[in-house]
Amino acid sequence: MFTGLIMGMGRVEAADARGAETRLRIRALFPLSDIEAGESIAVNGTCLTVETFGNGWFTAYASRETLSVTSLGALKVGSQVNLERAMAMGDRFGGHIVAGHVDCLAEVAGVRPAGESRIYRLTFPLAQGRHVIPKGSVALDGISLTVNDCGPDWLEVNIIPKTQEATTIAGWTPGRRVNMETDIIGKYVERMVAPWTDRQSDRQPDAASGQKSAITMDYLREHGF
Numbered sequence: 603m604f605t606g607l608i609m610g611m612g613r614v615e616a617a618d619a620r621g622a623e624t625r626l627r628i629r630a631l632f633p634l635s636d637i638e639a640g641e642s643i644a645v646n647g648t649c650l651t652v653e654t655f656g657n658g659w660f661t662a663y664a665s666r667e668t669l670s671v672t673s674l675g676a677l678k679v680g681s682q683v684n685l686e687r688a689m690a691m692g693d694r695f696g697g698h699i700v701a702g703h704v705d706c707l708a709e710v711a712g713v714r715p716a717g718e719s720r721i722y723r724l725t726f727p728l729a730q731g732r733h734v735i736p737k738g739s740v741a742l743d744g745i746s747l748t749v750n751d752c753g754p755d756w757l758e759v760n761i762i763p764k765t766q767e768a769t770t771i772a773g774w775t776p777g778r779r780v781n782m783e784t785d786i787i788g789k790y791v792e793r794m795v796a797p798w799t800d801r802q803s804d805r806q807p808d809a810a811s812g813q814k815s816a817i818t819m820d821y822l823r824e825h826g827f
Contacts, residue, residue, distance in 0.1 A: 603688060603689050603699060603700070603701065603702075604644050604649070604686050604688060604689060604697075604700040604701070604702050604744070605686070605689055605693075605695055605696055605697035605698065605699070605700060605746060606647075606686070606697035606698055606700045606739075606741045606744060606745055606746020606747075607686065607696050607697045607746060608684045608685065608686055608744060608745055608768055608769050609632065609634075609685055609686050609687060610630060610631055610632030610634075610685055610768070611630075611631045611632070611682050611683065611684060611685065611768075611769065611770060612628045612629060612630045612631055612645070612682070612683050612684075612685045613628070613629050613631060613680065613681070613682055613683075614626060614627070614628055614677050614678065614679055614680065614681045614682075614683065615627045615628065615629050615659065615679065616661075616679060617677055617678055617679060621666075622666040622669060622670075623663070623664065623665055623666055623669070624663075624664045624669060624674065624675065624677075625653075625661060625662070625663050625664070626645070626650075626661065626662050626663075626664060626674070626677065627659060627660075627661045628645065628659065628660060628661075628662070628683065628685070629658055629659040630658050630659070630685060631682075633658075634658050634660075634685075637652060637655040637660055638652065638655075639652055639653065639654065639655065640652060641687070641688060642687075642688040642702065643660065643662065643685060643686070643687055643688070644684075644685065644686040644687075644688075644700070644702045644744045645662065645674065645683050645684070645685060645744075646672070646673065646674065646683045646684050646743040646744055646770075646780070646781050647672075647684070647700070647702065647704060647741050647742070647743050647744030647745070647781040647782075647783055648664075648668060648672045648674055648702060648704055648744075648781055649688075649701070649702025649703065650662035650663070650664065650668075651663070671704050671705075671706070671707075672704045672707070672781050673707060673743075673779050673780060673781055676779070682770050682773075683743075683770065684743050684744045684745060684769050684770055685744075686744055697739075697746030698739035698741075698746050698785065699785075699786050699787065700741045700744070700746060700783060700786075701783065701786050702744075702783070703783060704781040704782065704783055705730055705733070705782055705783050705784050706726055706727050706729075706730050706782050707726075707779045707780065707781065707782065708724040708725065708726040708742065708757075708779070708780055708781075708782040709724060709725050709726070709777065709778070709779050709780075710722060710723075710724055710774050710775065710776050710777065710778040710779075710780065711723045711724060711725050711756065711776060712776055713774065713775065713776065716760060718762070718763050719760050719761055719762050719763070720760075720761045720766065721750070721758055721759070721760050721761070722758065722759050722761060722771070722774065723756060723757070723758045724742070724756065724757055724758075724759075724780070724782075725755055725756045726755060726756070726757070726782055727755065728754055728755045730755075730782070730784060731752075731753070731754040731755055732792070733784035733785065733788050733789060733792075734749060734752045734757050734784060735749065735752065735788075736749055736750070736751060736752055737749060737750075738785055738788070739785045740757065740759070740782065740783070740784055740785065741781075741782070741783040742759065742771075742780050742781070742782055743769075743770060743771070743780040743781050744781070745765065745769050745771060747759040747761075747765075748760075
């Protein structure tokens with residue numbers, strides 16, 4: 603598990619593509635010690651497993667599945683990436699729960715200044731819109747961010763100077779595709795209530811949408827409310 607608080611940036615020293623798979627060698631641009639084979643490191647928000655390592659560098663394998671849903675396939679020698687080691691028991695929890703399992707690619711649609719901050723607007727597949735809410739959490743290339751505003755297939759985030767300095771986000775321009783992971787809690791809640799969403803009996807119309815709600819008094823009583 604990760605928290606979306608980037609430890610620092612790394613630089614790709616090698617990208618050995620073998621068909622639809624790639625093995626990456628990454629050097630950390632900050633002190634990175636006590637690496638262990640088999641540990642998890644998030645590279646641009648994608649959980650990868652350390653295979654080999656040395657003084658400040660490590661290698662990791664990206665499978666066909668990983669490359670099909672992330673932007674890692676676009677990395678080349680010299681590319682900078684965001685790095686975060688898996689959270690240790692007892693660590694300070696400063697971001698939000700990030701699994702390192704990318705949901706989709708989002709595309710930078712625009713960047714505008716807001717004082718010393720920058721506001722980035724990104725678009726994403728419509729299917730992910732139900733998991734993005736105003737003031738909720740989202741991980742973009744592994745960075746834990748708060749959603750300022752959003753719509754069915756877009757969101758905006760406000761990036762403060764410290765985040766611009768410590769991550770790759772300062773180099774994002776329109777057209778850039780980044781890894782996006784929505785809040786895992788929302789996805790679990792959606793899956794847990796799914797068995798009841800098709801119930802038709804005793805439904806009352808929802809005032810906001812005009813659709814009948816699956817949350818009934820019987821449902822609430824059954825679950826201890």
